[in-house]
Amino acid sequence: MLLRITPQHPYPLHNSAATRRLETSAAQRLAPHTLMQRAGLAVARLAQAVAPHARTVWLACGAGNNGGDGLEAAMHLRRAGCQVAVTWLGTPETSRPDALAAWQRAREAGVVFAHGPPDVLGPDDLCIDALLGIGLSGEGRDRAPSQALQGLLNHLHSTSAPVLCVDLPSGLRADTGQFAPGLEPPHGPPRSARHTLALLTLKPGLFTGVGRDVAGDVWWDDLGVDLAGEPPCAGLAAPPAGAPRAHASHKGSFGDVAIVGGEGLLARGLGMTGAALMAASAALHGGAGRVMLALLDGGALQVDAMQPECMLRRFEALSLDSLTVVCGCGGGEAVREVLPAVLQQSRRLVLDADALNAIAQDPSLQLRLAQRAGRLGSGATVLTPHPLEAARLLASDTRTVQGDRLQAGHRLAARYQCAVVLKGSGTVVAAPGQLARINPTGNGLLATGGTGDVLAGLLGALLAAQPEGADAAGFHAAQAACWIHGATADRWPVGRPLTASSLARALHQPCRGATWKQPQPIGRHQIPKSSNQR
Structure with a gap:
């Protein structure tokens, strides 16, 4: 067939x-x-x-x-x-x-x-x-x-x-x-x-x-040949099923997401608040009930005129134990100070970018990360490294990581006892005890600054919406986020530049009940048209 x-x-x-x-x-x-x-x-x-x-x-x-x-x-x-x-x-x-x-x-x-x-x-x-x-x-x-x-x-x-x-x-x-x-x-x-x-x-x-x-x-x-025996x-990865929202729901029904990142200019003169803003936008457009934004290092933003739905918070004002936290987007050096509390207290957690770099350099943070699985289960945490960040977390190098991406994903999941999204061409999603998935969506348009922050924010929204106590919450949310993120780029209008902020605003989830076309065998009378047909 x-x-x-x-x-x-x-x-x-x-x-x-x-x-x-x-x-x-x-x-x-x-x-x-x-x-x-x-x-x-x-x-x-x-x-x-x-x-x-x-x-x-x-x-x-x-x-x-x-x-x-x-x-x-x-x-x-x-x-x-x-x-x-x-x-x-x-x-x-x-x-x-x-x-x-x-x-x-x-x-x-x-x-x-x-x-x-x-x-x-x-x-x-x-x-x-x-x-x-x-x-x-x-x-x-x-x-x-x-x-x-x-x-x-x-x-x-x-x-x-x-x-x-x-x-x-x-x-x-x-x-x-x-x-x-x-x-x-x-x-x-x-x-x-x-x-x-x-x-x-x-x-x-x-x-x-x-x-x-x-x-x-x-x-x-x-x-x-029957493959059932092997x-x-x-x-x-499969497309997410999606679900219509019940009429009798409210903003608290779909989880609260806190974006922690966006180092300001105060310490190093290297402002990266945009990364946190894009993650927050993606969390909102990904369906989170409420999104809070905690900028680091004296970030001076008072309100995001483009995204006024975001609620600004000082980090110390966040109730981490009731939130899904997305930490690290544009976090710079400032994220190191908040990571111990984030790892210890967050109910659910997505770790990205500078948070991963800080963990890779600090054995005490690595220990705290590994201990989360014992308290909350492996489904409560998701790492989203690109190949260089993955190499740092594995004390390896990018050539080794890229040389066998499936193995690298498994090694990360086993070492840190959580779900892992190894980004790149054919993003790998792995988790302890789970059959790894390769995401089939996405293209080269995503090779632009900020799209990883969008993925992290979307993942935070989908993780927040997972049922309480679900063992594989992080694994399932990661698969769905990667598929939606890539599919949004796949349907991008030809000739229109893709920017991370526009990608975040274009995110949407499939609705439950949508009929996906099942694959059909190509028979003698089912020949597709060819581009070289004259």
Whole structure:
């Protein structure tokens, strides 16, 4: 069953080890070559769906099973009347039985084999990347790629023709969303439209790290294999259900949020009140019943003319034990003074930005943070680090964090016994005892100052609205906040700059009862329109 993956539906994610176990188990139950034949047919069907009028289809096929999938697809495309050319890095003498059988079928169908791509490939053609898939145990992991492989990878990356990747973009690690050493793209993002057909399972690397950029539109075919016996390593976050507000409710029904941050000019001459103001705006537009704003270091704001609903408070006037506190947005050095009380007294807590940096540098604050879980449960606290802040909290470095974002999220959640939002491309949400989620929404428009403050404020509002005593309150609120935050950017008007303050005002939650379109299989008569259709 061929599905297009969209943010409107959650999906299980399986790592490469689980995928290989499923593949081995299925191969033992099925007739020889069945999985490869199913995979090749799925690739051919999707190729015709995304590029129904392609003049030429060029397939770059590796020597392993991924290449065999490509050879099977070439056979089907040739039989369908397509002009097909294949560059194959394997040989009949060294091929595995499945790939050898696929090569023989391709030859019998009249597929043309060539040493390289056709001389001219453009937007009206199609390239199929069937070089490596998850097969990185040889070339690309322990040694530099061959000159032939590197040349094909460079061409696939730089071509102006659309590219359909079989299982994974070649060189991308299935589990991490990072390229294997020596297989990184030579320059910049891909020049042309990208599609990836994940086979058997969806891999986490397609949805985080650089995977989101190089995979493009992701499709999935389970090849008729039941995945129920293999637990996933993570999942794609689902859209929040939302809920209409009862008529018999009041402002106290939806929680009180206090924003603590926004260092003033007094101590260092570095005013950062804007960060706290944007977090407060996001909390209001995210549905909080009441929002209080406690600026630090003598912040001189008397009233926010753009957001008069915010109630100004001195920090010492806050009743922390009855509030959901968002602490750290623009907090600077001033946040260190209030952190002991915030960690000790806050009922629910979102820690962001400078609060995280202060905790990373102070073992006593780390101890207080860990002790919160014992008193209030792991659902009462959420950390929202970007990769550098995560590295500081783990006494590590950003390369290690980004090298395996899922593992970094799990390590943070285990160390501090709370929910964690590891921000970035494919934001990871992790918590003790929970299956991690990768957020499928958001785009590069969010790469601007203040959007993280907006996420923290929105998260505070959603955390405040969680049922009292919910064990996974922070985990569920974090998933919902990340999804809404990213979805708001996804529907941003083309050509209109996104600023954090405008993002905060545009936030909204889905209403309960809204019908999300369930994924539908792509059949013979359900071919989507293609951008290269003439």
